[in-house]
Amino acid sequence: MKIGIDASRVTEAGQTGTERYSREIIAAMLRVAPEHDYRLYVRSDENARAVEHIAPASRIVRVSPPRLWTHLGLARELARNPPDALFVPAHVLPMSAAWGLRRTRKVAMIHDVGFHFFPTAHPIKQRLYLEFAARFALKYADVVLALSENTRQDLIRQYAAPSAKVQTALPGLPALAEVTPAEIDAALNKFDLRGPYALFTGTQQPRKNVRRLLQAWVLVDGLPDGASLVIAGKPGWGGETLADIAPPSAKFVGYVSEVEKSALVRRARAVVVPSLYEGFGFPVIEAQSVGVPVACSNTSSLPEAAGDGAVLFDPLDAAAMAAAISRVFSDDSLRRGLVERGLRNAARFSWKRSAKVVLGAMKSKMSLGDK
16 A cells, blocks of 8 residues: 655654654554555655654655645645555645545544634634644544544534544654763753752643643642752743743753753653643653653543543642642652552553554545545
8 A cells, every 4th residue: 555644744853742743653654564655755854854764765755845835745746646545643634635635545633622722822823724724634534533532522522523533543652762870960960950840841832831830839838948840841932921920949941852851851750741731741651651750730631641640630720730749749659659550551552553543544444424
């Protein structure tokens, strides 16, 4: 089978959840079913170099122009050389799916619909485009995959998507980079971390709820001397001036490398995920996989990702968030239980199983009435 994959989100630097998912799922598909004829569509030399780390160069197809890449360049390439199946790891299908590609089976992954539930937490142009792209994929894709059962149910309830058309494809565990003790010490010294700390990782955008996390941090009881809250991730958008309201014990360290991120996670006293909405929640299982206790929101897909290996809190209640952080910091018995259950929970996520779901969606047949 000729399988085309939009690999434009595979990057070497600046990875967020979508980029990380794209890299991992493509690599897993190539491992699980190497017998297929894959075509990995890329938009730049840098993009191609990143894809070469997970796939032979012979499978990479450079597509131009870079502007309106999906709807012009990719659409043209698909019309010239149509694959039997097309997989889009991030949910934007080319517009040509509405009138062409009739012999190509189209599978799209929708990571989340946070833009639907929290419209004011997104720039209006971005929100409108995401809404359009989600509705377009639900109409013209043969199968839509959701990163969690929660997101699948949101698509069915909020967009009236046929339940048979939307499938859950849980991701695997995005392994943290291996680091040496010297690399861990270097990261801690770089960011001047001398005492215990709680860690947040992610882009500082309104949906991530960092402002309320800062408010909660000053309410946490019983913190040991020298404790700090570390905010790791690039500044986002939305007019947030979080550093202006941050207490002295909060440290904004900016975007960190994969090695630095791994070092920070492994030495954290707790990882906190206060998001208002997540399509899955990779930081949860990343922390669990290396034995770090987690406190996270009790909304959207986060309880599904965390299993029984996290302390949950209402992300709209700063006092409840503070109480959860305090428990994770100070209750040693709780911490031991979280570590044990977290390790067990993280182990249930598999890229191999996820790749098999994606490949199965490309092969399965659906009646026209389900489309």
